[in-house]
Amino acid sequence: MKENQHLVHHDATTKTRHGQPSTSPTSIVFNAQPFGGGPGATLTAVMPYLRSRLKSLGPIALHYVGSSLTMDFQKLTETKWDGIHNVDLYTNPEIGKRKLVSLLQHLKPQLVVTAMDELVAAAAQAAGIPVVIIDLLLWFWPSISPNWRQAELVIAAEFYGVQERIISENLNNVATVPPLGPPARTTQDPSADVLLNFGGMINPLMPKQEYIAYSHLIYSAARRAIELRNAALPESQHAKLIVLVASFDVAQGIDPKDPEAARMVLPDEALKLMASSELTFCTAGLGNLYAAGAVANAVLLLPPLHEGHAIQTHLIQKAGVPVDAIEWHELTGRAPIDYYRDSLQVMDNVSKAQSEVIDSPQAQTALVGRMLAAMLRSASAGVSAEDPPLRTLIKEFGQDNGDAMAVQIMDVLEKVR
Known part of the structure; x- marks a missing residue:
């Protein structure tokens, strides 16, 4: 097949598909904000259902634009985009914006669909291209961006506070859908293994060494805790530590x-491991929370990396869900972090707390102790007739496989064509 020179120019990693018509198809550009794993995973879930529904509209090319871990995730999955373009709007925003505008001028998309990336939405709207925004955090933003109000549609995933936000902000361009996730199921006889699932931790505002130091700290503590667990239990109950990452x-x-030590896997395999493990340690990203609510057994939430992790945990606890979660002040002995301050200030305070734990054998011992206690509880609990506490999220908001978002995107596309 002849090489597509434009895709090569834009650092594409996927060439155009075999069998594509010689006439130029209608283009749709997709993008995911490179904050955590949820935005990229969302598009991966939605795309197959959208592709199936798009067949009725004739030849359409789906292009993915992104950077950082969102690119890692697309390369890992088996999702077949018609083009994948590496465009980074965060390392150098001006250069990234020029590159994105050039790409949009070339592709001439009829629609841009972004998972929460305000920079991409703004560039597309400035170019006169209709925009759909998938928002997993509508309840969270300190203020609603003008780009959200100018969008053709905002597709908001349900969570505590979403309906209230729509009403208080008088948002008339929002459609709500159930959060993405697998059908709820219970494993009757899980293994004794312990799953450490970091999910997507990466944040362009956070130096790389910060989240790598975090993962090394948590991983080292989990390894020590499982050694102590296995030493305290009969050999027949010994467990392995399985570590998953998204970067x-x-x-x-x-x-x-x-x-x-750690591996990247496709979402389906991560869900199988979560369902079959006796205990899951995970960050409190929404994707992890909904997945754990659907399939996990016992769960311990790891210390927050940013305000989103902490506030999501607080909202769940406020709703009466008894979730076990580690907080930094438990380890440092200092006052709790105020997670409702400016994002950069919160991350600075988290960084200070993390550094203190890394430098303190006493704090690390406290972390190991929290993990060990959770392991021993899950080992002694056995099979419970009751649903795990986080299952409340599924009962409250439901779950969707991606088709509900695909339907909303189709409705917009049919209007703007």
């Missing part, structure tokens, strides 16, 4: 002595 950087940096 090549974290996979390579989590344990310099063991490059195989």
